Amino acid sequence: xxxxxxxxxxxxxxxxxxxxxxxxxxxxxxxxxxxxxxxxxxxxxxxxxxxxxxxxxxxxxxxxxxxxxxxxxxxxxxxxxxxxxxxxxxxxxxxxxxxxxxxxxxxxxxxxxxxxxxxxxxxxxxxxxxxxxxxxxxxxxxxxxxxxxxxxxxxxxxxxxxxxxxxxxxxxxxxxxxxxxxxxxxxxxxxxxxxxxxxxxxxxxxxxxxxxxxxxxxxxxxxxxxxxxxxxxxxxxxxxxxxxxxxxxxxxxxxxxxxxxxxxxxxxxxxxxxxxxxxxxxxxxxxxxxxxxxxxxxxxxxxxxxxxxxxxxxxxxxxxxxxxxxxxxxxxxxxxxxxxxxxxxxxxxxxxxxxxxxxxxxxxxxxxxxxxxxxxxxxxxxxxxxxxxxxxxxxxxxxxxx
Numbered sequence: 001x002x003x004x005x006x007x008x009x010x011x012x013x014x015x016x017x018x019x020x021x022x023x024x025x026x027x028x029x030x031x032x033x034x035x036x037x038x039x040x041x042x043x044x045x046x047x048x049x050x051x052x053x054x055x056x057x058x059x060x061x062x063x064x065x066x067x068x069x070x071x072x073x074x075x076x077x078x079x080x081x082x083x084x085x086x087x088x089x090x091x092x093x094x095x096x097x098x099x100x101x102x103x104x105x106x107x108x109x110x111x112x113x114x115x116x117x118x119x120x121x122x123x124x125x126x127x128x129x130x131x132x133x134x135x136x137x138x139x140x141x142x143x144x145x146x147x148x149x150x151x152x153x154x155x156x157x158x159x160x161x162x163x164x165x166x167x168x169x170x171x172x173x174x175x176x177x178x179x180x181x182x183x184x185x186x187x188x189x190x191x192x193x194x195x196x197x198x199x200x201x202x203x204x205x206x207x208x209x210x211x212x213x214x215x216x217x218x219x220x221x222x223x224x225x226x227x228x229x230x231x232x233x234x235x236x237x238x239x240x241x242x243x244x245x246x247x248x249x250x251x252x253x254x255x256x257x258x259x260x261x262x263x264x265x266x267x268x269x270x271x272x273x274x275x276x277x278x279x280x281x282x283x284x285x286x287x288x289x290x291x292x293x294x295x296x297x298x299x300x301x302x303x304x305x306x307x308x309x310x311x312x313x314x315x316x317x318x319x320x321x322x323x324x325x326x327x328x329x330x331x332x333x334x335x336x337x338x339x340x341x342x343x344x345x346x347x348x349x350x351x352x353x354x355x356x357x358x359x360x361x362x363x364x365x366x367x368x369x370x371x372x373x374x375x376x377x378x379x380x381x382x383x384x385x386x387x388x389x390x391x392x393x394x395x396x397x398x399x400x401x402x
Contacts, residue, residue, distance in 0.1 A: 040070050042065060042070075077131040078099075081136060101174060105178050126243040145170040146166075197236075205257060210337075218274060218329055242262055245260065258342070271379065273303065278303050321397070333379050346372055
């Protein structure tokens with residue numbers, strides 16, 4: 001039975017998901033998110049310096065760095081999705097005008113002229129879902145109209161003039177549709193789109209949802225399936241979560257969202273990478289098996305920086321002996337983290353800290369203080385306990401082979 005399940009996973013399930021990861025829309029959104037990463041990282045540095053303000057009252061306020069980098073990624077994503085889509089469709093001449101059209105439509109939908117200071121977050125992570133939807137719609141419409149022209153092929157009108165007029169038609173259609181819905185019908189399209197994704201966001205805040213999401217991450221990764229399969233949606237949920245926490249704190253309320261990049265990747269769950277593989281790397285480094293030891297040494301520095309592809313593809317992927325403990329990590333560690341954060345014993349991260357490559361437990365301390373450090377220590381100890389018996393079984397196999 002177990003062999004049949006593994007065969008199905010390897011021959012049918014994994015190839016299907018890997019194929020989905022190469023879908024043009026998945027790749028387009030992935031590229032857009034990766035392109036704004038440097039701005040997210042710059043905004044994250046503010047968190048590090050913000051700590052100094054707690055001890056040095058006269059230390060300058062640097063939050064503007066976050067407001068005008070991380071705080072504007074919604075706009076950037078809106079532009080980049082059509083831009084990248086046109087690139088992939090070999091329609092380079094349409095890429096800039098498509099991106100600009102998407103920004104115009106996004107500004108119309110959020111009613112930019114009416115934004116208050118508190119609503120400013122919709123320009124950043126708070127408006128990510130709307131950014132993605134607007135980007136996709138504009139990409140599809142502009143891509144469709146790129147195949148048509150109002151001029152005949154034999155027209156003597158210069159190409160750049162033809163391009164101007166041909167571009168005007170989809171721009172007018174998109175903007176007119178947006179205006180009709182938002183201004184003429186007085187319909188809050190922004191809230192409607194956000195509402196469509198609310199069940200996803202809410203699910204990640206429940207016990208079952210939180211545990212299930214991290215388990216699925218570990219489960220898929222143990223089969224070598226690219227995290228880009230779900231990155232677009234999950235990243236949007238997590239960025240919106242930390243934006244909501246920052247908004248709540250600014251309004252004098254407690255942070256409540258735990259499905260954030262900071263919780264999952266930086267402070268608690270991904271110790272050494274998805275599946276908490278850092279403890280396994282330490283075990284490999286001290287192994288009696290030459291192969292295990294070599295792999296552990298090669299994986300050590302990347303794992304410290306939370307890059308665990310070497311160890312995952314070196315010994316975990318499609319190896320049932322080590323896939324199972326990675327699945328267990330996905331359940332047990334997320335349960336402990338959920339209880340720690342929801343109980344109030346550990347402060348929920350309320351600041352952006354996108355430096356996912358910072359070695360643990362730096363993020364744990366910066367985001368949740370001493371309580372965060374204690375929770376990290378518990379998670380790391382439990383991770384070691386889970387990996388150890390399976391590692392010994394794997395080591396025994398390798399020693400026998402050697």
